[in-house]
Amino acid sequence: MQFTESPEQSELRSSVRRFLAEKSPSTAVREQMETVAGYDDAVWKQLSVQLGLPSLAIPEEYGGAGFSFVEQCIVLEEMGRTLYCGPFFASAVLAATVLLKSGDEQAKSRYLPGIASGETIATLAFTDDSGGWSGNGSGLSAADGKLTGHRNFVLDGHNAALVLATARTPEGLFLYAVDAHAAGLTATALPTLDQTRRLARLEFDGVEAELIGPAEAALAATLDVAALALAAEQLGGAQAALDMAVAYGKIREQFGKPIGSFQALKHRCADLLLEVESTRSAVIYGSWAVAEDADEVPVVASLAKAYASETFFHAAAENIQLHGGIGFTWEHDAHLYFKRAKASELLFGDPAYHRERLAGRIGI
Structure with missing residues (x-):
């Protein structure tokens, strides 16, 4: 690599x-x-x-x-x-x-x-009301080619033209394709902390669906890829928050000099840089592992997601602190990154969840 x-x-x-x-x-x-x-x-x-x-x-x-x-x-x-x-x-x-x-x-x-x-906007509906991200919960069942129940926290669920939904049958978990305009399907946008990413609740009332096949293995592999993909996105957000803090430190003056020249702020930015670059290494390695279909993808995915979540949240929080009073205002963009960081930390499992998965995957 x-x-x-x-x-x-x-x-x-x-x-x-x-x-x-x-x-x-x-x-x-x-x-x-x-x-x-x-x-x-x-x-x-x-x-x-x-x-x-x-x-x-x-x-x-x-x-x-x-x-x-x-x-x-x-x-x-x-x-x-x-x-x-x-x-x-x-x-x-x-x-x-x-x-x-x-x-x-x-x-x-x-x-x-x-x-x-890009003509078809699609999404994956696999979570229930419990808030768990393993995809093993209930909430949606299939019988005679029809889906009944619900799926919650579906990314862009109210915008999708194609919904790929996991549903329970007596034989196990299966993946189905559903036309978003099918009779009996209702999509409701949910209020979210991060207004830049939309989630929806999907209600299925005897909705006609096309069976694709068994879902457990495909879903598990997809969630590992999703964790690494989100880690890459978090890396970009963390870098932006760090750049924003550094830029402000160069122009904001106190006691006749830029605040970025003060040693305490230098140390905080240096710590953030170390975390961001460490996250970058994890994301690069993880993206290579997925591209090569390596056996270690499940391990790297949980490691990268846990670390990237903490890095982004730390960078976003420090960015607000280093900006001082203006960083807390609605007019400043710092809060947008903070909200995205917090929401992304929880999406597909928080750091504790992924560390537990990581420990299990490496046999600890």
């Missing part, structure tokens, strides 16, 4: 960063936070058609670009840096991955091209 980016990967990062700087500045993020959908459809179409970002990690035979998870993590890091509001994670990461892991060639050929082009 390589810890340095290839020229092509560096150009991808630069292109995505330029695009998001223009299309997803904090002013646009704040506007989209107030809308029902929570994202700008025109920007999503540009991101999909002009840059082809949803297609990156999807194989060419299914309409994708045929790149790897390494490139997808670069994109996710840049999206985390700007708090991009859009269904990329739900559609291009969760839904696309569970389809690829399902082993159902018919389902892949039918649904992945639309996801790759």
